[in-house]
Amino acid sequence: MQAQAPDTLETAPTAERTSWTRNNPYPATVLDNHLLTGPGSEKETRHIELDLAGSGIEYLPGDSAGVLPINTCAAVDLVIERLQLTGDEPVNDFYGKATTVREALTSWLMIGKLSSSTLRGWAKHTGNPELSALAEPGNKEKLDAYLWGREFIDILEHCPARLDDPQQLFKLLPRLAPRLYSISSSQALHPRLIDLSVRVVKFESHGHKRVGVCSHYIGERVPAGGTLPIFIHSNQLFRLPASPDVPVIMVGPGTGVAPFRAYLQHKQAGCGRWPMWLFFGDQRASQDFLYREDFERWQSNGTLQRLDLAFSRDQSFKIYVQDRIRENSAELWRWLDQGAxxxxxxxSKRMAPDVETALLQAVATHSGRGPEYATEFLAEMKKQKRYLRDVY
Ligand SMILES: Cc1cc2nc3c(=O)[nH]c(=O)nc-3n(C[C@H](O)[C@H](O)[C@H](O)COP(=O)(O)OP(=O)(O)OC[C@H]3O[C@@H](n4cnc5c(N)ncnc54)[C@H](O)[C@@H]3O)c2cc1C
Incomplete structure (x- = not known):
């Protein structure tokens, strides 16, 4: 194995980065919100451009933005109605500050996904035998099956009851948490902007249409001109190599491509010469080729050395990024052997493990030293922090 001296990774530029936090987010104005996916796509993925002017926010490629969502008025109204409350009842938030039930259900509490602790709390509150049985230890499989695809409103409808002390909501429901989105721009090219690439989660379960709380909030509820509460989530473990000539192989299907657009913008801005190879994939080239113009332009002007595409539904059999890795494994090994x-x-569930399998196969075959060596090689890459994953 060729021992490659680990490069020191770029570090965050200034202390300014920490002044906006999840408890004190920056209200970033939305400058643009447009669809990246074409008509007829099974997915709704949106490009979001946020204005940072005057915020002092700094970030690097590889960082994510945390976004604090709020629940929809319709979802909050339904919960209030089912609990036989008015919404105006006074309660104290997690910090003891006075607020109302409506505000708490809008901004503080998770009602969009049913948690096991909520189910246990509601079972205790109502004494319902079916819920109590699910809450018993040892019933995890049945409990998970019940929770899957359900919201707080579902358990209220299944098992209605009054809540005489609305403050109990803060014990019953988990806190509404921010979600992270990989930043898809480089501040070296666009000093006053943050771009995000957000897939709006939509699905059907238990006879109802559902949406993801935060992706729906960002994608469909805050148009250009509105504001999104954000903070920077720094990721030192997903940085470009500090040395500007080290080759970079990027595997980012779907919204996984977001940080790699940031990497390419960073290179375009003159921050490094890294030879770059991108594997991108999705369902159909005509509808789901996110940022097609950017990547084709970078390929034709030499910013991007190689672009390998895998559109799973453009032919009778499925092709994924891991298949493209396999087809190009001899060349991939050459890059890795040069310290890429x-x-x-x-x-994280299917793509990342399948990519790792393809990577191990490429090393085993083309190093000529078999699977055991491939495992060692990958372990060494991890140690040297040159096998980097940001999967979710
Ligand atoms: C480091 C990091 C970077 C990320 N970067 C991006 C990014 O660049 N772009 C992006 O779009 N996302 C990204 N994500 C994911 C993002 O943070 C959110 O998890 C995602 O948007 C869903 O959040 P939500 O609030 O919309 O959905 P939630 O309200 O949290 O609902 C999602 C949940 O709904 C359920 N669900 C989803 N689909 C189905 C289904 N078909 N059937 C039943 N149940 C289902 C699942 O339980 C799932 O956990 C990233 C995550 C991490 C950790």
């Missing part, structure tokens, strides 16, 4: 960094971003 290997980055993966996107789906």
């Amino acid at each position: 960094y290997f980055y993966v971003c996107g789906d």
